[in-house]
Amino acid sequence: MSEIVFKAVTKTFRLPRGGEFLAIDTTDLRIEEKEFVAIVGPSGCGKTTLMRMAAGLEFPSSGSVEVGGKRVVGPGPERAVVFQQFALMPWKTVRENIGFGLMCRGAPKAEADAAIGRYIELMGLSGHEDSFPHQLSGGMQQRVAIARAYVMNPAALLMDEPFGALDAQTRIVMQEELVRLARRNPRTVIFITHAVDEAIYLADRVVVMGRKPGRIIETIDIKPLRAEGGWEEMPIEEVMDTPAFTHMRSRIWKLLKAREQAAADH
Amino acid sequence: MAKRNFLGPHGTVLSLGEFWLLTIAGFALFFGAWSLLAWSGWLPPNLLPSPRAVWATLVRLWDNPFAGHVYADHMLASLGRFLMGWAIAVAIGIPLGLLMGWYRLLDEIVTPLFDSIRFVAPLAWVPLAALWFGTGIGGPLLIIFVGSFAPCVISAYRGARLVEPRLVEAAQTLGASGRQVIQHVLVPGAMPSIISGLRVSAGLGWQSLVGSELIVVGAGLGYLMVQGQGNLATDVVIAGMIGIGVVGFAIDVALRGVEAWFRRRWGQTA
Numbered sequence: 001m002s003e004i005v006f007k008a009v010t011k012t013f014r015l016p017r018g019g020e021f022l023a024i025d026t027t028d029l030r031i032e033e034k035e036f037v038a039i040v041g042p043s044g045c046g047k048t049t050l051m052r053m054a055a056g057l058e059f060p061s062s063g064s065v066e067v068g069g070k071r072v073v074g075p076g077p078e079r080a081v082v083f084q085q086f087a088l089m090p091w092k093t094v095r096e097n098i099g100f101g102l103m104c105r106g107a108p109k110a111e112a113d114a115a116i117g118r119y120i121e122l123m124g125l126s127g128h129e130d131s132f133p134h135q136l137s138g139g140m141q142q143r144v145a146i147a148r149a150y151v152m153n154p155a156a157l158l159m160d161e162p163f164g165a166l167d168a169q170t171r172i173v174m175q176e177e178l179v180r181l182a183r184r185n186p187r188t189v190i191f192i193t194h195a196v197d198e199a200i201y202l203a204d205r206v207v208v209m210g211r212k213p214g215r216i217i218e219t220i221d222i223k224p225l226r227a228e229g230g231w232e233e234m235p236i237e238e239v240m241d242t243p244a245f246t247h248m249r250s251r252i253w254k255l256l257k258a259r260e261q262a263a264a265d266h
Numbered sequence: 267m268a269k270r271n272f273l274g275p276h277g278t279v280l281s282l283g284e285f286w287l288l289t290i291a292g293f294a295l296f297f298g299a300w301s302l303l304a305w306s307g308w309l310p311p312n313l314l315p316s317p318r319a320v321w322a323t324l325v326r327l328w329d330n331p332f333a334g335h336v337y338a339d340h341m342l343a344s345l346g347r348f349l350m351g352w353a354i355a356v357a358i359g360i361p362l363g364l365l366m367g368w369y370r371l372l373d374e375i376v377t378p379l380f381d382s383i384r385f386v387a388p389l390a391w392v393p394l395a396a397l398w399f400g401t402g403i404g405g406p407l408l409i410i411f412v413g414s415f416a417p418c419v420i421s422a423y424r425g426a427r428l429v430e431p432r433l434v435e436a437a438q439t440l441g442a443s444g445r446q447v448i449q450h451v452l453v454p455g456a457m458p459s460i461i462s463g464l465r466v467s468a469g470l471g472w473q474s475l476v477g478s479e480l481i482v483v484g485a486g487l488g489y490l491m492v493q494g495q496g497n498l499a500t501d502v503v504i505a506g507m508i509g510i511g512v513v514g515f516a517i518d519v520a521l522r523g524v525e526a527w528f529r530r531r532w533g534q535t536a
């Protein structure tokens with residue numbers, strides 16, 4: 001059971017110089033078990049904050065967040081997080097970073113090594129097993145961070161712009177890999193991105209957020225499109241050329257733009 | 267391994283050759299001035315022996331006991347005493363500093379006390395140490411401890427504060443227990459700062475040594491010097507000072523090696 005439910009959630013931050021800042025205004029969102037939800041929205045609209053509340057790293061100021069019917073009281077390995085800034089341990093090698101969660105779980109060594117090896121290969125990190133993070137490029141560090149979450153085989157995956165630091169080619173490989181992974185072994189996913197294309201291609205549902213204050217302005221079902229268009233059998237570049245896809249893209253762009261206009265006029 | 271460069275004054279980069287050249291030039295200048303001063307007769311030899319005379323004394327002290335022991339034994343006695351006092355300071359200071367960094371309450375209880383005590387110079391503890399411990403081993407240990415304790419606490423405290431909160435969060439989302447967070451995140455995260463603190467504290471501890479040895483009877487470089495002073499043997503006093511300098515420098519070089527090793531491993535975070 002790993003559906004994620006936000007019930008009338010608000011989040012205010014106390015500012016260092018006094019006063020409060022409303023980061024998330026009354027938000028309801030229900031993410032079904034094994035559903036893949038992408039969140040798009042301008043910088044500062046509260047995407048990370050929303051995800052951190054599901055991760056148990058931040059708590060709502062009012063309302064509640066439940067995962068699998070239980071109120072979130074803290075972080076846990078069944079809700080793996082890919083952080084926007086990677087958050088790799090500088091003193092651990094690639095292998096140790098990826099294996100950290102398995103070690104905490106007390107997984108048998110042989111089993112852990114096999115799983116780590118599999119993800120090192122999958123993420124194109126072969127040959128860098130014993131490197132330290134500072135010896136890797138930003139894109140490679142990001143792939144380590146992704147592998148570290150995948151390897152836990154978590155019920156829910158919370159990914160904060162996980163492909164942000166990747167070059168275009170690697171990004172496509174990672175997107176297709178994520179689709180494959182999601183199909184083979186579906187799980188509940190929150191996927192934050194700035195790339196509207198990516199959101200449409202990957203997600204069952206796209207949540208569009210706006211700011212001032214941060215809240216959801218629309219959620220859009222993509223799943224029917226994907227099923228009708230047979231997207232899963234097509235390479236990503238062809239999917240992006242279909243009329244259904246381009247139409248969806250411009251629709252989301254318009255939403256974001258209208259909202260920004262409104263915020264600017266405010 | 268890349269070619270090693272040394273940072274000269276004003277940020278200029280020196281090659282290894284230039285580095286040694288300048289180092290040797292500095293020493294040559296120092297010993298030249300000293301020889302000149304001694305040779306000029308401006309100061310009598312019993313107040314300022316020439317470098318050559320001090321060297322002869324060193325050679326003599328190496329084979330013939332002075333103040334009960336040969337030179338190397340005095341050195342080892344000092345070194346052993348230092349290592350013991352320093353080890354106690356490290357063993358208490360670093361955990362204390364880490365805990366102060368992690369627990370706000372402890373920080374607020376300990377810091378004011380600590381801040382007022384640490385301005386009492388190690389030498390100012392000598393009378394108290396003598397009263398408490400007489401001529402036992404405890405006196406010098408206390409003084410070396412006092413000398414090296416503060417930098418241990420401060421560096422561990424700073425290190426604990428510098429650990430990125432996000433790394434703790436990452437570990438927690440991967441299922442790390444409290445103990446695992448300490449072992450795999452908080453301690454290694456504080457390590458670079460702790461290591462440079464070790465170097466500073468070793469330096470200060472070693473500097474407190476002579477003060478501590480003013481009150482022991484037996485052996486040690488400080489003791490050798492006090493005895494030299496009692497015999498009006500300036501050459502012995504200076505020979506003792508040289509030993510202190512050389513051993514102190516060796517300790518620093520060793521710890522600098524440890525520091526460099528860590529910095530390489532830890533990458534840019536150090």
Ligand SMILES: Nc1ncnc2c1ncn2[C@@H]1O[C@H](COP(=O)(O)OP(=O)(O)OP(=O)(O)O)[C@@H](O)[C@H]1O
Nearest residue numbers: 013014015021023042043044045046047048049050
């Ligand atoms: N700990 C905090 N204290 C104060 N304000 C915060 C804190 N965390 C976030 N905020 C504020 O809340 C708002 C939302 O931040 P958040 O990081 O969730 O945005 P985001 O949508 O993820 O942006 P980006 O796309 O740039 O990552 C921002 O205005 C930010 O300044």
Ligand SMILES: [Mg+2]
Nearest residue numbers: 047048084160
């Ligand atoms: Mg963000």
